[in-house]
Amino acid sequence: xxxxxxxxxxxxxxxxxxxxxxxxxxxxxxxxxxxxxxxxxxxxxxxxxxxxxxxxxxxxxxxxxxxxxxxxxxxxxxxxxxxxxxxxxxxxxxxxxxxxxxxxxxxxxxxxxxxxxxxxxxxxxxxxxxxxxxxxxxxxxxxxxxxxxxxxxxxxxxxxxxxxxxxxxxxxxxxxxxxxxxxxxxxxxxxxxxxxxxxxxxxxxxxxxxxxxxxxxxxxxxxxxxxxxxxxxxxxxxxxxxxxxxxxxxxxxxxxxxxxxxxxxxxxxxxxxxxxxxxxxxxxxxxxxxxxxxxxxxxxxxxxxxxxxxxxxxxxxxxxxxxxxxxxxxxxxxxxxxxxxxxxxxxxxxxxxxxxxxxxxxxxxxxxxxxxxxxxxxxxxxxxxxxxxxxx
Amino acid sequence: xxxxxxxxxxxxxxxxxxxxxxxxxxxxxxxxxxxxxxxxxxxxxxxxxxxxxxxxxxxxxxxxxxxxxxxxxxxxxxxxxxxxxxxxxxxxxxxxxxxxxxxxxxxxxxxxxxxxxxxxxxxxxxxxxxxxxxxxxxxxxxxxxxxxxxxxxxxxxxxxxxxxxxxxxxxxxxxxxxxxxxxxxxxxxxxxxxxxxxxxxxxxxxxxxxxxxxxxxxxxxxxxxxxxxxxxxxxxxxxxxxxxxxxxxxxxxxxxxxxxxxxxxxxxxxxxxxxxxxxxxxxxxxxxxxxxxxxxxxxxxxxxxxxxxxxxxxxxxxxxxxxxxxxxxxxxxxxxxxxxxxxxxxxxxxxxxxxxxxxxxxxxxxxxxxxxxxxxxxxxxxxxxxxxxxxxxxxxxxxxxxxxxxxxxxxxxxxxxxxxxxxxxxxxxxxxxxxxxxxxxxxxxxxxxxxxxxxxxxxx
Numbered sequence: 001x002x003x004x005x006x007x008x009x010x011x012x013x014x015x016x017x018x019x020x021x022x023x024x025x026x027x028x029x030x031x032x033x034x035x036x037x038x039x040x041x042x043x044x045x046x047x048x049x050x051x052x053x054x055x056x057x058x059x060x061x062x063x064x065x066x067x068x069x070x071x072x073x074x075x076x077x078x079x080x081x082x083x084x085x086x087x088x089x090x091x092x093x094x095x096x097x098x099x100x101x102x103x104x105x106x107x108x109x110x111x112x113x114x115x116x117x118x119x120x121x122x123x124x125x126x127x128x129x130x131x132x133x134x135x136x137x138x139x140x141x142x143x144x145x146x147x148x149x150x151x152x153x154x155x156x157x158x159x160x161x162x163x164x165x166x167x168x169x170x171x172x173x174x175x176x177x178x179x180x181x182x183x184x185x186x187x188x189x190x191x192x193x194x195x196x197x198x199x200x201x202x203x204x205x206x207x208x209x210x211x212x213x214x215x216x217x218x219x220x221x222x223x224x225x226x227x228x229x230x231x232x233x234x235x236x237x238x239x240x241x242x243x244x245x246x247x248x249x250x251x252x253x254x255x256x257x258x259x260x261x262x263x264x265x266x267x268x269x270x271x272x273x274x275x276x277x278x279x280x281x282x283x284x285x286x287x288x289x290x291x292x293x294x295x296x297x298x299x300x301x302x303x304x305x306x307x308x309x310x311x312x313x314x315x316x317x318x319x320x321x322x323x324x325x326x327x328x329x330x331x332x333x334x335x336x337x338x339x340x341x342x343x344x345x346x347x348x349x350x351x352x353x354x355x356x357x358x359x360x361x362x363x364x365x366x367x368x369x370x371x372x373x374x375x376x377x378x379x380x381x382x383x384x385x386x387x388x389x390x391x392x
Numbered sequence: 393x394x395x396x397x398x399x400x401x402x403x404x405x406x407x408x409x410x411x412x413x414x415x416x417x418x419x420x421x422x423x424x425x426x427x428x429x430x431x432x433x434x435x436x437x438x439x440x441x442x443x444x445x446x447x448x449x450x451x452x453x454x455x456x457x458x459x460x461x462x463x464x465x466x467x468x469x470x471x472x473x474x475x476x477x478x479x480x481x482x483x484x485x486x487x488x489x490x491x492x493x494x495x496x497x498x499x500x501x502x503x504x505x506x507x508x509x510x511x512x513x514x515x516x517x518x519x520x521x522x523x524x525x526x527x528x529x530x531x532x533x534x535x536x537x538x539x540x541x542x543x544x545x546x547x548x549x550x551x552x553x554x555x556x557x558x559x560x561x562x563x564x565x566x567x568x569x570x571x572x573x574x575x576x577x578x579x580x581x582x583x584x585x586x587x588x589x590x591x592x593x594x595x596x597x598x599x600x601x602x603x604x605x606x607x608x609x610x611x612x613x614x615x616x617x618x619x620x621x622x623x624x625x626x627x628x629x630x631x632x633x634x635x636x637x638x639x640x641x642x643x644x645x646x647x648x649x650x651x652x653x654x655x656x657x658x659x660x661x662x663x664x665x666x667x668x669x670x671x672x673x674x675x676x677x678x679x680x681x682x683x684x685x686x687x688x689x690x691x692x693x694x695x696x697x698x699x700x701x702x703x704x705x706x707x708x709x710x711x712x713x714x715x716x717x718x719x720x721x722x723x724x725x726x727x728x729x730x731x732x733x734x735x736x737x738x739x740x741x742x743x744x745x746x747x748x749x750x751x752x753x754x755x756x757x758x759x760x761x762x763x764x765x766x767x768x769x770x771x772x773x774x775x776x777x778x779x780x781x782x783x784x785x786x787x788x789x790x791x792x793x794x795x796x797x798x799x800x801x802x803x804x805x806x807x808x809x810x811x812x813x814x815x816x817x818x819x820x821x822x823x824x825x826x827x828x829x830x831x832x833x834x835x836x837x838x839x840x841x842x843x844x845x846x847x848x849x850x851x852x
Contacts, residue, residue, distance in 0.1 A: 014780040017423055017719040017726065020462055020529030028506025028528040029514070040436055040483050041410065042463075043418045055417050066412045085713040086720045309514075 003057040005107075007099040012089050013054045018047030022080035022093075025314035032310065033080065034317045034337035035073035038330045043070055046080035046093060053100050063109045071101050072111050072329045075337065076200045076322035078285040082313055101202030110202070113327035118203055126193060127326045128162040136188025138167040142175050147185030152177075152251075153223045154184045155237075157230040158193050159325070159358040165365060166358035170229050172383035173253045176390075177227065180265050182256065184227065192217065194228075196236035196282070201323040208244070211236070215246035225249040227256050231282035231289075231357045232321075238287060252283055254356050254382055258292040261299045271389035272302035276350035277382075278341065278364060279315035280357035293356050293382050300389045306348045308341075316341050318363040325359045338367025346377055353379045396453065400435055400477075403445045408483075409435045419460070419470075419478040423719075424728040425778065425790045426468035426811055431458070431478040438483045440559065440567060440604040443501075447602065447842075448565035450477060456845045459598045461502065461534030464526055466728045467811040469538065469597050473846030481531060484604065487511050489579070495519060495611065496556045498579045501533040501604040508532060509710070512610070520544075520613040522551050525711045533603040538809040539595050541762055541771055543666075543710060544611055546638075546645045549765040552594040555582045557607030560593055563600070563838035571607070579607030592837065597809070598844040600837045614668035617644070618675050619707045620682055622663040624695030627740045630661055633695070634736050636685045637665060638767035642678055644668050648770075649760040650743065652750075653721070661743070662698070664707060718758055724779025726786070727758075730793045731773045731808040732800035736763070742772045745799050750776070753792040755785065771808055772800075816851040 003010050023045050025032040036045040043052060049070060055061045074097050084090035104110050105118075120127045126135070138161055147153050154174055159166035177184055195210035214237075218226075226248050228234040238250040260266045275297055283289045290312045297305045310316045319330055319337030330336060342364055345353045353368075355361045358381075365379045380388075400409040410416075411433050421428035432455070437443045450457040456476025463470045472478050481502035489498040490512070499508060505521075506528025512519050522542030524535055535542070536552040548554060557571040557579035568574070570589045571582035582590040593601050624633065630648060637646055644666040652658050665682055669675040689695040700707065706714055719727045734742065739761065750757040755776045762771045774796045776789040797807050797814045801821045807814045819827050827850070834848060835841075 012723075015720055015723060015725040017716055019423075019464065019527040019716040019719075021527055021713060021716065023529055024506055027510050027513070028504070029510035030507065040407070040480075041415055041418075041434075042480065042482075043414050048418055051418060052414055061413050061417050064413065066414050070414060085717045087717070088720060088723075 004059040005057055005103040007057065007096070007103060009092050009096045009099060010057055012092060013050055013057060013096060015086065015089055016047055016050035017086070018051055019085065020045065020047055021083050021085050022046040024083060025079070025310050026083065027314070029309055032083070032314065032316055034075045034077060034319050035330060037340060038333070038335045038337065039073065044073055049074065049097060050093070053096065063104065063107060065111070068104055068109060068111050069329060071097065071104065072114055072201070072323070072327065074322050075317050075319055075324050075330070077281040077317035079317070082285055098200055098202060102204050105202040111327065111329060113329060114201055114323065117201065117323065117326050118198070118206065121193065121198060121206060126158045126162055128158065130162050133189050135161045135191050136186070138170045139174060139186055139188060142171060142178070144174050144178055145185045146188055147221055147223065149222065150185040151183035151225060153218070153226045154186050155191065155194070155226050155228050155233055156186070157228065157233040159362070160229040161191065163358060163362060165362040169358045169361055169381045169383065172381060172387055173229055176383050176387055177253070177256065180260055190217070194233035194236040196232040197323040197326065199236065199240065211241055211244050211246065215241060215244060218246065218248060223248065225251070227251050227253050229253060229358060231280045231287070232359065235282040235286050252289055252292070252356070254283070254292040254296060255289065257382070257386060258295045261296055266386065267391040268300045268389045269391045270302040271300050273352050274304045274306060274350045275352040275354050275385065276306050276308050276345050276348045277354045278308070278318065278345065278360055279312055280355070280360050281315070281317050281321050283356055284315055285313060293354070296382055296386060297354060300385070303389065306350055308344045308348055310344065316344065318360045318367070320359040320363040325363065332370060336367065336370070338363040339370045342367040342371050342373065342377070346373060351377060352385065353377055354382050354385055355379060356382050396455070397433065399449050400433060400446065403449070404435050404437050404442050408437065408442070409433060419480070420472065422463045422466060422468055422470055423726060424466035424468055425726070425786045425793070426471060429471050429473055430475065431472040432475050434478045434480060436480040436483045440561065443479070443561045443602055443604050444565050444567055446477065446479065447561050447563065450842050451564055451840055454840055454842065456842055458844045459602045461531030462504070462527065462529040464530050465534070465538060465809045467809050467814070469809060469811070469844070469847065473812060476842070479602065481533065488605065490516050490519070490610070491579070492516055492519065494578070494580050496579055496607055496609055497521065498557070498605060498607045499532055501531070501602065501606065503532050504529050505532060505535065505711070512613070516610070518613055519610040521608055521610050522548065522554055523710050524551070525715050527716055528711060532608060533606050536594055536606060537603055538597055541764065543645050546643060546763045546766065548609070548611065554609040555590055555594065555606060556580055556609055557582050558590055558593060558603055559605035560601040561604055563840070563843045567604070573607065582607070592833065597847050599834060599848045600843060615670045616672070616675050617666065617668050617708055618679065619700055619704060620665045620679065621698040621700045621703070621707070622665060622686055622695055623660050623698045624689065625660050626694050627661055627743050629689065629694055630663070630739045631737045633663060633686060633689060634763060634767060637663070637682065638763060640681050640685055641766065642667065642681065646763040647760055648739065649758070651758040653756070718775065718777055721756055721777045722779045722785070724777070724782065726780045727775055727777040728789060728793060729773045729775035730796040730800065731771050732797070732805035733764070733769050733771055733808050734800060734803060734805035736767055736770050738803055738805070739770070739772070741803065742774070745796065746774050749774070749792040749795055753788040755789050755792055812846050812849070815848055819850045
């Protein structure tokens with residue numbers, strides 16, 4: 001069959017029945033597709049996207065700003081893949097959405113925010129338009145060595161390098177790892193973006209460049225094991241780089257911390273706090289890492305871990321995935337994913353909303369501000385909680 | 393911007409109305425085999441007042457208006473046959489009240505089945521509603537508006553029988569409460585002892601008004617659920633088997649299904665028997681009663697209980713996700729079914745017809761009948777899967793479904809959620825005085841003919 005646009009999985013797009021299971025978590029408590037929840041049109045749901053992509057491939061609708069917004073409002077949270085009832089093709093849903101975006105990129109018909117993101121990446125190597133030399137500033141004063149054959153590379157990524165909330169988290173994680181004796185080095189000002197968001201936003205060529213550069217550098221430095229701050233980087237390194245010849249042992253920092261706690265290399269004092277944990281999509285649904293952060297939190301004496309109504313495979317995304325952290329296609333408002341998620345956290349009665357992703361940290365902190373509930377809840381990364389609870 | 397669009401924006405806000413090609417394309421169709429037709433606008437209200445104002449505008453301007461839940465009836469009931477406004481009700485999704493002791497819930501007109509199920513589990517675990525096996529995104533209002541069925545239909549009748557009150561926006565824009573909420577604050581009766589005005593809206597497929605609130609009966613949620621699967625290859629015995637099971641007056645649900653693939657199911661009729669209890673003792677008692685009721689068929693070697701363990705999780709799932717998955721059997725994203733309501737004693741004839749139609753039109757079938765109200769009738773589904781990129785296959789499925797409906801009418805059955813052509817066939821078959829009454833009521837309620845036009849209209 002001839003289609004108007006090239007897509008690798010074009011031949012299965014018509015198989016979506018748009019039954020809508022993909023909109024929900026497994027127990028149907030609320031809509032779990034962030035863009036559908038925010039926009040409220042079926043066109044912004046996974047089934048809607050599938051049907052519109054088919055219409056677009058068949059030239060029944062044209063490329064438009066609206067169509068681009070519909071595609072780019074997807075936060076790539078993988079809830080649809082998790083919940084779709086069609087076992088024979090559900091795993092390809094995220095690929096189909098990404099391929100459609102790639103086709104828009106190739107046609108040059110993408111939302112201006114996405115275009116700006118790519119321009120920043122091409123010119124500056126990061127979305128913040130900041131100099132490459134400043135990439136390592138987050139580590140100032142911590143005494144973390146440059147990588148030179150240590151056991152692990154500690155990779156922080158763009159958000160950890162440049163964003164204020166991300167830097168704070170990178171410093172928490174990096175210094176703690178160092179303090180407990182984990183042999184690690186950093187790349188500092190020579191670190192290159194992992195490209196996860198570039199890929200999901202559809203810039204396949206730029207992603208390939210970034211990935212190849214990272215793989216080259218990692219191999220040159222004889223890096224074999226990587227600890228990532230950001231689950232988005234974990235995803236790129238663990239799931240995509242191997243397809244490009246980059247095979248590394250990749251861990252999220254919570255996995256390393258959980259091991260250290262298990263080995264009793266981190267000891268805790270009593271830390272009485274009621275805490276709820278937000279599963280980052282790229283840690284949870286994309287990479288099935290649910291236990292490690294919980295294991296850490298549960299090992300802290302006095303800390304009470306309470307779950308949000310939607311957790312683990314059913315967690316509701318903060319809205320930052322799929323590049324929305326940078327492009328903000330979904331936008332603010334009462335039904336923005338971060339605000340919805342913060343309300344869910346508030347419902348638990350927790351005083352701390354624990355996070356394990358710098359993008360989630362920022363999104364949820366903003367959501368908390370939007371709700372005006374900063375007095376009731378604090379967004380804190382898992383490493384900072386460990387630091388607070390750690391026996392001196 | 394046109395005056396109409398401007399007016400709609402003033403009512404529902406910019407994010408509540410669209411005339412963009414993407415929404416117009418999507419809301420012009422459903423997942424079934426009927427041809428699409430573009431609306432002019434799609435609106436998504438959040439309040440009864442917004443619904444009312446949109447209807448007033450539509451009535452004033454003579455614009456067709458089509459209420460929509462999740463659009464999963466599959467028979468084109470939300471296709472705007474004459475253009476106009478499609479009203480997506482799903483933003484009106486609040487659960488307004490649960491009266492635990494009186495066992496009813498009041499929900500907004502776009503509340504989904506899944507959300508009510510989860511809400512009851514969280515907040516009223518002793519209660520449940522009659523959940524259909526349709527996807528959880530389907531709405532309660534749409535389900536009762538087309539006389540849907542659910543998991544408790546065997547015990548308590550059609551889901552529309554479980555309505556305890558309605559709030560309806562009439563085609564003129566007036567807002568009416570139906571039943572006990574028209575008298576006081578409680579939603580415990582849709583009609584009795586008043587004249588039952590709910591009959592003006594239930595079964596009318598959105599042609600007489602828009603349901604903005606629904607009161608719904610809730611039922612005891614027993615702690616335990618169990619299932620048995622009885623199998624026979626003698627179709628003529630199915631009515632008697634069902635008669636004996638319904639005689640027990642203790643079963644939650646009874647479904648009879650048969651399908652040619654996978655081969656393990658071919659040529660057999662599977663009777664899924666659900667029962668509930670609060671204790672193991674109660675469950676085991678009911679299991680014994682079920683087995684005793686069918687012992688004679690086992691002794692005569694006409695049937696037996698199939699080992700249910702491998703399928704138990706799937707059978708007990710609510711809703712059953714596997715039903716939607718039937719759409720991908722021909723790797724094509726679609727299925728549609730005719731589901732006439734008919735007598736259980738006609739099961740063998742209907743079963744033969746399914747097989748005949750599948751062979752004649754060279755399509756894949758699956759059939760599942762649900763017993764209604766203790767055996768007074770059944771919904772017999774004649775389902776055909778199709779591949780959406782195969783127009784010829786879709787045409788064959790449509791022809792098979794048309795023939796199935798004609799057959800059902802010949803047999804004295806009533807088509808369930810009929811498409812507009814099946815409605816015409818039904819009106820033609822109907823007693824003329826009854827037909828005139830129906831059309832007169834419709835005309836009285838909707839003098840300008842704006843509500844879901846093309847439906848419940850005789851052929852010209």
